[in-house]
Amino acid sequence: MECIFGIDVSKDSAEVAILANDRVVHSFKMALNKLGFAELEEQLQSFSEPVVIFEATGVYSRRVAAFFQREGLAYTQINPLQAKRAMEDFRSRKNDALDAEGLARAMARFHFASTYQEKPVYGELRDLERTYQQHNEDIVRAKNRLHRSLQMTFPEIEHVLSSTDGVLYWHLVQRFPHPNLVLECELDAITQIVQASTPKNIGLRRAQRIAGKLLDLAELSAPAALATDYIVKMTATQAHEVERPDHLKTETIREMAAAAKGLSEVRILMTIPGIGEKTALCLLAELGDVRRFHSANAINAYVGIDLIEYQSGNYTAEQHIRKRRNAYARKIMCRAIINIVSAAKYTPTRISAAYKRKKQSSQSKRTKQIAVAAMSQLNRLIRHLILNDELYDKTAFSPEQ
Template structure:
């Protein structure tokens, strides 16, 4: 059978001047455009890729829920203990949320014995005695700086504990989903996950989610079709002497597009210790083009990243900076 993009089918079905829409004419025109354009038969993917994609979308939903929970936690803390958000470099993480659950109000810290506070902090993951002592001192200092709007028995305290608990649970669920996705990806009869992880800046989470969203890349005949699949293929407008490139179409997989856009930043950051030809291209374009926005440069870098990913999957080989730069020079000569 054939799977058509609904927008593409609509454009191809609009043939005449008059548009009459009925179930009968829709069926006729769908059959007609297939006879005229000979759309390729859909290539079935294994059930594993479908499961990976479903888990990736669930992960995306949990991420949105986590962002909402963190925003509501921030709002609730403004009435009870807003200064606690300055305890660590960022107001997130399992240790931070566990501290908020135990001390949702600044008065609870003021009443706590310092030794008990230090001992409890040492029970958290990754906190030794010296770290616990510094954290306890800072927490007590922040508690005495705070001026709460409500008392310890207010409903706002329950809200703080609820959203801190929810953030912890959502974080655990996301980790569990990634573990399941990695297990599924490793069960595939290839080394796709390992090859993606070999790209500098690609952590396991990024690699397995890119694999889940793009699916089996062997079903694409060339990298340009992957560009169209995720919607980063540019449009073009030409009329008379005017010829200009339009923005990207965005008619594809928005989740994959977002993942790859963020991956460019990760690759660029990792290039300080782990070189990558994509980061070299990204930095050179930023330096040479003062007028072009960084987003346009990032999109151009995504094109290079997709070609790299496609080559690694098709050839079943890990990333090698020397090979990539050598191929880049050969490509530019041709």
């Protein structure tokens, strides 16, 4: 007798329906705490080889998945869209109890495969990488705020260096958020401040050039705010707020490297020309254990670069990617392709050669399609290397091929 546990997970609790012989033999509501999981374990032990299915509900379902992983039990977790389609025939009304029963009946009909249980390190890497992405988003917001404030206090300082990123620039803004603060100092004093504003070794001549340019810009500046206005103090604070998440990003990458120390995938990915440690760690964190994908097309679908085709009668729409699933993975893979193409100057690959060939033979408006094709190639390469535990052979391709 097949016994199926359908679990509908919400924020603090879950509805459980136990289906046997095509009827619900028991249902109950459990809290997502030790008492609730003890009750669930007791019910599971009363049946022989129970099947479990629940819907992925973001962070809420992770507690349920963690319970089954700790107990060493198989389970099936399906995404909300898949659950909705599978339960269409069973859902005439909607509430949590009926959803739990619907999940169980969908399992009885479609026999979904058990969810591949990754090693905990992949979940740890994913959490760290999402934290890294949050720091990125914090930096973007902080930089936008800083830019707006500088337009009032000292807009010219944005041109003192070639980039408005980096510790040196942020330290200069913290020290000189208003041109009057620059004009109060002598050139030698500003030069010393420049040299002290970066942990890197900076030559005296370069520091003097920066100091001289800063002085020239300060003399030309006509800010909207006075040096004593509150916005000047706020600007210095905002420059510090940009620097803080940048430091946290560096720390997060270090933690990711330490967590992935025992995984061979990072070393394998780093042998692909253009992929460094940070990109390799972020790719691995978002893709997880690549061995769970039955094909490269499955990775494409997971990332959201699988193509959608629409044809009706004489009309055929242009193919486009699905753009659902993992937006972070798409972003990282796109950056990886850019790096691979850049590295092709010294170490060409089939991916970079195909990208450049298509780029030269097509119009610029097809750049996204070409990038997606290259990402698909990269997925095939990554899967092949990891499944076979191979390093990338840099001599396997030559531009003449």
